[in-house]
Amino acid sequence: MTHEDLDTAQMDVKKPVILIVDDDANNLAVVSDCLTGFNFTVLVAEDGESAVSRADYALPDLILLDIMMPGMDGYETCRRLKLQDSTRDIPVIFMSALDETGHKVQGLEAGAVDYVTKPFHQEELLARVGVHLSIRELNRRLVEANKLLEARVEERTRELAITNRELEVEIAERQAAQEQLQKQTVILEEKVEELLAAQKALRTSEQKFRAIFDQSFQLIGLTTPEGIILEVNRTALDFGVAAESDVLNRPFWESPWWTYSPEQREHVRKAVQQAASGEFARFETIHLTPDGATHYFDYSLKPILDEQGTVVMLIPEGRDITSHKKLEDQLRQSQKMEAIGTLAGGVAHDFNNILTIIIGFGSLLRDKLKDDDSLTHILAAADKGAKLTHSLLTFSRKQIMETQPEEVNEIVRTIDKILRRVIGDDIAFHSRCTPEKLVIMADSGQMEQVLMNLAVNARDAMPRGGVLNLETERVELTEELPDPSLVPGSYARITVSDTGCGIDEEIRQRIFEPFFTTKEVGRGTGLGLSIVYGIIKQHGGVVTMQSEVSKGTCFRIYLPLIEAASTMLRESQPTTRMVGGTETILVAEDNDGVRHFLVKTLKDFGYQVIEAQNGEDALAKYRANCNRIQLMLLDVVMPGMNGREVCDAVKEEGGQVRVLFVSGFTADIIEQQGIVNKGAAFLAKPVTAHALLSKVREVLDRRR
Ligand SMILES: Nc1ncnc2c1ncn2[C@@H]1O[C@H](COP(=O)(O)OP(=O)(O)OP(=O)(O)O)[C@@H](O)[C@H]1O
Numbered sequence: 001m002t003h004e005d006l007d008t009a010q011m012d013v014k015k016p017v018i019l020i021v022d023d024d025a026n027n028l029a030v031v032s033d034c035l036t037g038f039n040f041t042v043l044v045a046e047d048g049e050s051a052v053s054r055a056d057y058a059l060p061d062l063i064l065l066d067i068m069m070p071g072m073d074g075y076e077t078c079r080r081l082k083l084q085d086s087t088r089d090i091p092v093i094f095m096s097a098l099d100e101t102g103h104k105v106q107g108l109e110a111g112a113v114d115y116v117t118k119p120f121h122q123e124e125l126l127a128r129v130g131v132h133l134s135i136r137e138l139n140r141r142l143v144e145a146n147k148l149l150e151a152r153v154e155e156r157t158r159e160l161a162i163t164n165r166e167l168e169v170e171i172a173e174r175q176a177a178q179e180q181l182q183k184q185t186v187i188l189e190e191k192v193e194e195l196l197a198a199q200k201a202l203r204t205s206e207q208k209f210r211a212i213f214d215q216s217f218q219l220i221g222l223t224t225p226e227g228i229i230l231e232v233n234r235t236a237l238d239f240g241v242a243a244e245s246d247v248l249n250r251p252f253w254e255s256p257w258w259t260y261s262p263e264q265r266e267h268v269r270k271a272v273q274q275a276a277s278g279e280f281a282r283f284e285t286i287h288l289t290p291d292g293a294t295h296y297f298d299y300s301l302k303p304i305l306d307e308q309g310t311v312v313m314l315i316p317e318g319r320d321i322t323s324h325k326k327l328e329d330q331l332r333q334s335q336k337m338e339a340i341g342t343l344a345g346g347v348a349h350d351f352n353n354i355l356t357i358i359i360g361f362g363s364l365l366r367d368k369l370k371d372d373d374s375l376t377h378i379l380a381a382a383d384k385g386a387k388l389t390h391s392l393l394t395f396s397r398k399q400i401m402e403t404q405p406e407e408v409n410e411i412v413r414t415i416d417k418i419l420r421r422v423i424g425d426d427i428a429f430h431s432r433c434t435p436e437k438l439v440i441m442a443d444s445g446q447m448e449q450v451l452m453n454l455a456v457n458a459r460d461a462m463p464r465g466g467v468l469n470l471e472t473e474r475v476e477l478t479e480e481l482p483d484p485s486l487v488p489g490s491y492a493r494i495t496v497s498d499t500g501c502g503i504d505e506e507i508r509q510r511i512f513e514p515f516f517t518t519k520e521v522g523r524g525t526g527l528g529l530s531i532v533y534g535i536i537k538q539h540g541g542v543v544t545m546q547s548e549v550s551k552g553t554c555f556r557i558y559l560p561l562i563e564a565a566s567t568m569l570r571e572s573q574p575t576t577r578m579v580g581g582t583e584t585i586l587v588a589e590d591n592d593g594v595r596h597f598l599v600k601t602l603k604d605f606g607y608q609v610i611e612a613q614n615g616e617d618a619l620a621k622y623r624a625n626c627n628r629i630q631l632m633l634l635d636v637v638m639p640g641m642n643g644r645e646v647c648d649a650v651k652e653e654g655g656q657v658r659v660l661f662v663s664g665f666t667a668d669i670i671e672q673q674g675i676v677n678k679g680a681a682f683l684a685k686p687v688t689a690h691a692l693l694s695k696v697r698e699v700l701d702r703r704r
């Protein structure tokens with residue numbers, strides 16, 4: 001290194017401070033001079049101790065240290081310097097005259113950096129000092145740079161730590177957010193599950209309600225307040241409409257249910273308006289099914305309101321009331337028939353008594369006045385009248401009926417030939433009897449009359465010919481009863497059908513009324529079917545009618561079967577005779593005219609007669625004459641004690657007397673049938689002398 005180099009090396013910095021340690025003053029001066037000349041600040045120390053303290057105080061940049069010194073030598077001094085924190089880094093260069101490797105090593109081990117041998121070469125000293133100062137400077141810079149770096153590292157570490165903390169906070173935040181999210185997810189999943197369950201419940205409920213809606217017996221729908229159809233149930237669709245598309249989104253009144261009449265359509269439209277205004281609308285309608293059947297419906301239109309009271313939709317609902325209506329009609333019809341029957345029966349009863357007197361005395365007179373014609377006319381007219389009242393009584397079921405087990409097919413076979421003759425050759429007659437025996441409790445004469453009346457009507461309905469069918473069969477009636485008055489059970493059914501003109505809808509309800517006829521005056525009295533009605537009713541049966549105009553009519557008769565079969569059938573009845581007798585007969589009759597006739601007729605034919613004016617009178621007279629009375633002729637209906645009661649009283653007292661009841665009417669039909677069932681004898685009013693005498697004889701001659 002040149003002097004100039006040293007200069008430049010130290011130019012920009014403060015002068016380097018060099019501590020020279022030597023016990024020899026000369027040496028100190030030489031070295032000091034040499035260095036001072038080269039722009040160094042020189043400090044000096046003459047022993048180890050002061051060198052250590054001076055170095056600690058002044059902190060030189062380099063120390064030149066002599067080895068051989070009194071007291072603490074150079075090595076020791078160096079070691080001390082290296083132990084001291086403040087001086088540890090100061091480079092130490094040993095100065096010695098000892099140029100041996102051993103010393104150099106010892107010096108370097110003590111912590112020195114270099115070694116110069118005395119006497120110095122100025123150049124070498126300067127070079128070595130320069131090098132070590134440079135090294136020290138570089139070291140210093142390195143240390144600074146290091147410090148700087150460390151500071152930077154520290155700074156960065158700090159920054160990183162902050163960032164790290166921030167990151168941790170962020171992570172924590174994120175974690176919290178994630179946890180929150182997870183919680184939300186769980187809640188959401190629960191919500192979704194709830195929603196799904198609700199949806200499922202809704203679907204189940206929808207299915208349930210749909211099933212109720214569709215399977216309902218009623219015709220149900222849903223419309224807008226304007227009456228545009230939104231929904232209809234299966235029942236409604238099945239009732240005459242092919243598909244939903246035929247009705248949905250159409251006005252209710254224009255749907256295919258309302259084909260019956262334009263008026264009905266209009267009525268429905270008005271009902272929709274009424275319901276749209278918030279009022280409940282109810283009305284009856286008629287529907288025609290595709291197969292042409294007529295159905296009656298009880299219809300309603302119910303407005304559905306929201307919370308504000310605005311009509312939001314309408315619910316049309318229809319209930320099939322056809323069977324109700326039918327029942328209602330049947331009931332009305334039977335009530336009407338009952339009323340007519342009561343009226344007709346009452347009139348006929350009074351007429352009977354009158355006719356009994358006319359015919360009775362008339363016939364007695366005729367026997368006396370054989371040449372007078374006028375009585376024959378009177379009697380003929382009275383006879384007609386008697387027949388009429390007889391028919392009316394039959395209709396009103398006030399006619400005495402003597403029933404016994406009869407076989408339906410037997411009755412049909414008996415009348416078969418007569419019917420063929422009556423209906424003539426233009427009409428084909430087919431009669432079919434079931435091989436089964438159909439035993440019923442019946443008055444066979446009356447049953448024959450029923451068949452005759454029906455056949456005659458059928459004939460009249462087929463003036464240009466046709467077919468008449470007569471059929472018998474056994475039917476078991478369960479739920480579907482042809483008439484509400486029947487009970488489930490076994491029945492004999494007689495069907496009489498024709499292919500005639502049929503019966504108009506308007507008059508169907510009236511054909512069984514007495515005197516209702518569509519036939520011209522003189523051709524029909526209108527009593528035929530009323531007699532049929534009365535007889536069948538009295539037999540505990542029912543007659544139904546079905547008819548189609550210009551196709552034909554079918555009458556069906558249902559009669560309850562009695563299960564005790566053919567063994568109960570009675571042998572044919574004994575023939576009637578008209579002869580008198582000598583027995584004593586008690587005659588009880590409240591109507592004077594009738595009583596006189598009965599008493600006179602019996603007396604004329606040889607009988608002993610005791611007269612009684614009423615029931616009580618009869619009983620008293622019986623008691624008084626019980627030994628000789630062989631027959632009691634009792635009017636059934638009398639004020640006070642009636643005939644039946646007289647009979648019962650006598651029997652109670654042990655009387656063995658025979659009884660013949662006379663009646664055209666009894667107030668209580670059940671009581672009457674009670675008498676019939678006991679097998680008592682009856683005589684129907686009006687009574688002819690012939691009928692009276694033969695019946696009296698028959699009863700007196702009966703085996704006990
Ligand atoms: N088989 C039938 N076909 C068509 N119409 C019938 C038939 N049977 C009865 N009718 C109608 O019912 C009415 C009443 O019948 P009903 O037998 O009671 O009286 P009628 O036949 O007119 O008179 P009558 O029987 O007293 O001679 C008849 O006038 C007729 O209009």
Ligand SMILES: [Mg+2]
Binds near residue numbers: 457
């Ligand atoms: Mg008739």
